[in-house]
Amino acid sequence: MAISDVKEYTHLTEEQVEELGRELDDLRARIEESRGTADAAYINRMITIQRTLAAAGRITLFASRWKPAFFAGTAMLGLAKILENMEIGHNVMHGQWDWMNDPEIHSSNWEWDTAQPAEQWKHSHNYIHHQFTNVLGYDNDIGYGVLRMAREQKWHPVNLGQPVYNTLLALLFQWGVALHDLDIEAIRKGRKDPKEMKRQLKQIGRKVRRQIGKDYVVYPLLSGPAWKSTLKANATANLTRNLWSYMIIFCGHFPDGALHFTEEELEDETRSEWYLRQILGAANFTGSPLLHILSGNLGYQIEHHLYPDLPSNRYAEISVEVRELCEKYDIPYTTGPLHRQYGQTLRTIMKLSLPNKLSDSDQPEPPSPVRERRRKTDEERPNRRPETGAYARKSA
Amino acid sequence: MSVTIPADLAERPYHLRYGVPVPFVCESEDGAVDLGGVVKKRVVQCALSRICGLCGRSLAYGVTFLGSPEEAEANLFHFPPLHRECAEAALDLYPRLGVPVLGQLLVLREWAMVVTGGFELVRPQDREGDMRMAFRMNSATEDVRVTR
Numbered sequence A: 001m002a003i004s005d006v007k008e009y010t011h012l013t014e015e016q017v018e019e020l021g022r023e024l025d026d027l028r029a030r031i032e033e034s035r036g037t038a039d040a041a042y043i044n045r046m047i048t049i050q051r052t053l054a055a056a057g058r059i060t061l062f063a064s065r066w067k068p069a070f071f072a073g074t075a076m077l078g079l080a081k082i083l084e085n086m087e088i089g090h091n092v093m094h095g096q097w098d099w100m101n102d103p104e105i106h107s108s109n110w111e112w113d114t115a116q117p118a119e120q121w122k123h124s125h126n127y128i129h130h131q132f133t134n135v136l137g138y139d140n141d142i143g144y145g146v147l148r149m150a151r152e153q154k155w156h157p158v159n160l161g162q163p164v165y166n167t168l169l170a171l172l173f174q175w176g177v178a179l180h181d182l183d184i185e186a187i188r189k190g191r192k193d194p195k196e197m198k199r200q201l202k203q204i205g206r207k208v209r210r211q212i213g214k215d216y217v218v219y220p221l222l223s224g225p226a227w228k229s230t231l232k233a234n235a236t237a238n239l240t241r242n243l244w245s246y247m248i249i250f251c252g253h254f255p256d257g258a259l260h261f262t263e264e265e266l267e268d269e270t271r272s273e274w275y276l277r278q279i280l281g282a283a284n285f286t287g288s289p290l291l292h293i294l295s296g297n298l299g300y301q302i303e304h305h306l307y308p309d310l311p312s313n314r315y316a317e318i319s320v321e322v323r324e325l326c327e328k329y330d331i332p333y334t335t336g337p338l339h340r341q342y343g344q345t346l347r348t349i350m351k352l353s354l355p356n357k358l359s360d361s362d363q364p365e366p367p368s369p370v371r372e373r374r375r376k377t378d379e380e381r382p383n384r385r386p387e388t389g390a391y392a393r394k395s396a
Numbered sequence B: 001m002s003v004t005i006p007a008d009l010a011e012r013p014y015h016l017r018y019g020v021p022v023p024f025v026c027e028s029e030d031g032a033v034d035l036g037g038v039v040k041k042r043v044v045q046c047a048l049s050r051i052c053g054l055c056g057r058s059l060a061y062g063v064t065f066l067g068s069p070e071e072a073e074a075n076l077f078h079f080p081p082l083h084r085e086c087a088e089a090a091l092d093l094y095p096r097l098g099v100p101v102l103g104q105l106l107v108l109r110e111w112a113m114v115v116t117g118g119f120e121l122v123r124p125q126d127r128e129g130d131m132r133m134a135f136r137m138n139s140a141t142e143d144v145r146v147t148r
Helices: A015-035 A035-064 A065-092 A118-131 A157-171 A173-178 A184-188 A194-222 A224-252 A269-281 A289-294 A300-307 A312-328 A338-351 B040-049 B067-076 B084-092
Strands: B063-067 B110-116 B119-122 B134-137 B140-147
Touching: A015 A269, A035 A194, A035 A224, A035 A312, A065 A224, A065 A312, A065 B063, A118 A194, A118 B040, A157 A173, A157 A224, A157 A338, A173 A194, A173 A224, A184 B040, A194 A224, A224 A269, A224 A300, A269 A300, A289 A300, A289 A312, A289 B140, A312 B119, B040 B119, B063 B084, B067 B110, B084 B110
Parallel strands: none
Antiparallel strands: B063 B110, B110 B140, B119 B134
16 A cells, blocks of 8 residues: 555544654654763673673583583573674664764674675665665565565465475575675566676675684684584574574564555655654564563564664663554554564465465554545645755745 | 865766766766755665765765755754765865755855764655755764865
8 A cells, every 4th residue: 555545544634643743753852862871881781791692602612512511602602693683783783873973883883793794784774674664665674575475465376385485584594684685686677787786795705704704614613622513503503593583573564563555655755754654564572671682672663663773772761652652643553472473473474375365364453443534646736846845835 | 176086986977067976866766967956865875874975885984964054053964974085075076166066055165064973864844844854963073164
């Protein structure tokens, strides 16, 4: 559906949409004003914990021929990788901590512990996914080019294999993400600039060599006689991180209630409409503070999509107000326990492996009756002022 | 006048009339160029992908903004973030053309160059106001005025 036709908010008047936008702006301004030393201490503490876990894990694995050391070292390394990718790397690259003016914890300098080069992530995720959230044909996060995740996507017999593709995607998530920004579909359709593709492949090659060299050559060699068990432990830590990050990311947009859009009107989108699209296209999950840290605070996916560059440690407090606003304006706020959100995602993957006529939709009904409302077409709007792109005010 | 152009900016296509590199953000997908305007889609791309509005490559620490002194005072720039080296080269390359450049509506004599750690993308409020994207600095470390 087009963003203007989303029935989940067609009960709101244009004034109400603008008022909601102003309230979300105020919330943002308050967080920006209160951002300070406590937040800086939080991210520094996270980085210290992560580096301590990684070092302790690597050192413990030197004795990995001894089973308890193998399990303890693998667990610490796996946790360190999860923390680095989810709570630190992902959020630093969004620019959440740029305000600290720390050259190390900065979106332009951070390179994370996974196969995809940071530069490509910042394009495929920060720009494509966050700007075109859940817009079919634009947002490559919808099924990662492998899975059919929306009923609006055309069914093909190849979709019958979805349960298998999904398992492979989860197991090999790091490598799937590494190829994400190449945009395989654009390559297949001959739309990709060969020069740019070559540049990206070189970048990926360098990063893959570094990742493989670190986990499967250097540290096993440093372990001496324990090289084989260290290699096994490193592979297990990477696999654990793959499965965890796959599950968290898929729970962000595919549980029941998170909407997909088939058309983009982004040129004309106002801040309030952008906010609404983010709320309606994302889904949260509930859990303990530790669960939220390990998931990079992406259990607050709605808040993350509203404010991708505000510090992740503030999403919990932001979520209280966002939820109240959703209740006030009668807009769906999709949330639930992690197991339920993932269960719904998995069910969608299975269902959509079949043609639409063989399955029914699980999307809940919108909370308020739909009012006749749609955004104006370009013909119905007044002329634009060429210098700023604004519409000229109607004369009295 | 000899201008040192950073390698990535020098690799950009050159403007046929003015002989200067076409800023990444001034070129639309179909190749159309407007040195005074900015392509909204690319402005958003620069903001979210953290890339330079001139050369189109990943930003480095010391994010720099160029604009009018009024924009600096209002803390609201309309041209996307830049590498410091690209910004410095831009001040030598574009203002001397005598036409509106770098997202400005008028020809400027005085420019503001602000270096910051971070910034926020400000999306348009409503359709009757200014529909341009804008940038608000949150940790400026340097603010200079340059006359060209």
